[in-house]
Amino acid sequence: MNPYASPKETKVGSNRPKIQHAAENPQARRTPRERQAEKEAVAAERRAIKKSARRHLKEEMHADLNDL
Numbered sequence: 001m002n003p004y005a006s007p008k009e010t011k012v013g014s015n016r017p018k019i020q021h022a023a024e025n026p027q028a029r030r031t032p033r034e035r036q037a038e039k040e041a042v043a044a045e046r047r048a049i050k051k052s053a054r055r056h057l058k059e060e061m062h063a064d065l066n067d068l
Contacts, residue, residue, distance in 0.1 A: 002009070011017060030038075
């Protein structure tokens with residue numbers, strides 16, 4: 001490999017990334033609806049975590065104000 005090669009030139013020959021045109025397991029393919037449902041579930045979980053964090057911080061703030 002040429003030490004002065006640009007980043008694109010380093011991935012040539014046997015070092016190049018292999019392209020896979022087929023899925024590893026064709027039976028395990030997900031439908032677009034399944035992918036969308038998974039994305040929505042992740043987003044809902046993140047919203048729940050943020051909501052819980054906000055609630056916790058609000059309780060801490062009230063506790064701090066009551067201590068004064």
